[in-house]
Amino acid sequence: MLLLLATLAHGAETWNLQDLQPKHDRHTVLVVATPGYAPEAFRPLAEFLVKKGHDVRLLSFPCLPDDASDYRRSIDEAAGTLGEHAVVAHGLGATLVLGTRLGAEQLALLGPVLAPARSEAADLVAGMAVGPDVDLTISIDKWTSGRQVNLSVPRPFGATDAASVLLGEDPPLQECASGPLAAEVQRWYLEGPDVDLASIATPTWIGVGLLDRLSPVEVLVPASRELPNRRLLRLGITRLDGKDLDHLGLLRDKVAHKAAYKALKKGDKLIRKQEKGS
Amino acid sequence: MKRLFAMLFAVGLFAASCGEDVDYIPEHAADAERFWVESERGVWAHVQRYPGEGEAVVLVHGISSNHHFWDLMPGRSLALYLSERGYDVYNVDLRGHGFARRGADGKRQKVGWTVDDYGAFDVASVVEHIRKSRGLDEVHYVGHSMGGMVLAVYMALHPQPHLASAVAVASPLDFRDPDPAMQKMLKNAWIAKLFGYTPTPAGARFLVGFGYKAPFHGDEWVLNPDNYEKEAYKATMRRVVSPLSRGEVDQFGLIARSDNEFVSENGRTKYRESLGHVRVPMLFLAGRADRIVSPDRVKGFYEAVGSREKEFVVAGRENGFAGDYGHLDFGTSDHAEAEVFPRIEAWIRGHGVISEGVVSEEADADGAGEGTDALPERAEGVGEEPSPAPANGEDASGDPFDDLPEDATP
Secondary structure, eight states: OOOOOSEEEESTTSOEEEESSOOTTSOEEEEEOOTTBOGGGGHHHHHHHHHTTOEEEEEEOOSOOOOHHHHHHHHHHHHHTSSSEEEEEEHHHHHHHHTSOOOSSEEEEESOOOSOOOOHHHHHHHTSOOSTTSOHHHHSSSOOSTTEEETTSOOEETTEEHHHHHHOSSOOBOSEEEHHHHHHHHHHHHHOOSOOGGGOOSOEEEEEETTOSSSOHHHHHHHHTTSTTEEEEEESGGGTOSSOOOTTHHHHOHHHHHHHHHHHHHHHHHHHHHHHHO | OHHHHHHHHHHHHHHHHTOOOTTOOOGGGTTSEEEEEEEETTEEEEEEEEOOSSOEEEEEOOTTOOGGGGOSBTTBOHHHHHHTTTOEEEEEEOTTSGGGGBOTTSSBOOOOOOHHHIIIIIIHHHHHHHHHHHTOSOEEEEEETHHHHHHHHHHHHOSSOSEEEEEEESOOOBOOSOOHHHHHHHHTTHHHHTSSEEOHHHHHHHHHTTTTSOGGGGGGGTOOGGGOOHHHHHHHHHHSOOOEEHHHHHHHHHHHHTTTBOBOTTSOOBGGGSOTTOOSOEEEEEETTOSSSOHHHHHHHHHHSOOSSEEEEEESGGGTOSSOOOSSHHHHSTTHHHHTHHHHHHHHHTTOOOOTTOSOSOOOOOSTTBTGGGOOOOOSOTTSSOOSOOTTOSOOOOOGGGGOOGGGOO
């Protein structure tokens, strides 16, 4: 059993930073959990990196009515408590990371949302009224009004619900998420996130899943070419991984964990090589 | 482990030896018209036609495939679907594929043709044949996979292609950020080039010998088994696969060696950059579970054409499709008739060109050699520049790619 919760830092109750196995002679990795997801969903990824010898901190957020800039500030604050480190993140959490000050040496991002990602199911969710100014009790059945969004109410889509289609079965969502962030995320899906990809010099590795419907390959791959220092890997059957990954698969599956670990390792080598060269 | 592999190999060999042949004519197609179109001197494409008084639609299969892809069986046949709605359907076998493995003279055709050859000659000749015989100015085109790449070649060479509309189904034009395994295969294409063609039908029969679930996910590369009932799965694997020609392998190898750009055989034309002049209304379909052509590769095609009217659809559950489509699922899967064919038909119907009384009575499609007076010619002066050895190793006497229109290049 791994040593968990060895240290716990707080940033004014807006974020939690767990040091999963403090051995500070190792490379530090900050795993950023996506707001709205249960932090436990990121444990397998974080623990895999620990097993592989990294000094891992897991950053998670309670359900607060923060907007994207608040979350980014929290990530910056948490990262500021670390020395040299890499960041690993998934999905919308990865998108948030790209908008931070980016003090990390390198990024390993699994299925980040980089551009508008329209689909019938995504449009259904993106078109729902959320946010502080809308009385959701009127327009949306059980979604609560005000500063928080209830994520536990399924939105019907065909024979199933939108979350199951977009995320897969049994999504590890929290009961609630920030209303302001949810409203911004909706805008990201329709108009693209407010991140200037071309200005990001940090070496960035991106893991892509063919079955990812929230950050689909036809959106993610072309958009990621704007990143000046990016590597990309298509995970799945075409890499002889044995299966293709959907959005949650990129978070949960060992294939993705291994790929992220190897990406960090290779990224580290490239950085050292560049340092030697310069 | 060795024993397991030996058993797998034996089962596969057995399966490979007892498959159906692409020459098989299913009952539903017994009355279809069949004829050859000479697309170069002594080189033939084959057409299976379901005649109709309506708009003419050309269907073109993909790489290592044949006409069965668009006409597998009732309920899984775009050709029949369109024919039943009054369209005049021309289901093509490109040279060296399906019925066009033999020419009009009954002799085996040479092998080794490239994607360039199909687009520059076969498509151009079939379109011209239909225009003449039907008295039409424009036809509609539906291409699957390489059938769409072939269309790109045709459109790059023709500033004003005679197309009322086009549908590119799982057709790639953007090969950047390659799949690791695919890249390895393409970079080692010399193995396949040792032979005139790669016997992919035997491989498909090998896989189908295991029933629904092939080992090592071999079948999932080409289709999504979840979208197939057993008989259709078997029929698809047995009938729609034709040998992979050395020329095709060559050109795909060239893509791998050209910064993953789909370039002409002589390396001079980058097709992704040569379609800005295209104004043909185009529908692009991509499959969420397509391991051969992932949706971003189709999106690259969508973005490359200059058409004002164009649409890109990913066939996946997030867009209300019953399942996530694999590469072959668009023509032969359980839901294609309900989900894919109506979209294609609606696109064609929305861009119709025939008005009352325009249809010609000249249709005469039963003879070999139709359209020979309109053979596109290879331009002179080919072979002056070092280029990959002509894959067919034959007497190519010209290069239409020297004559790309001014407005076809950026």
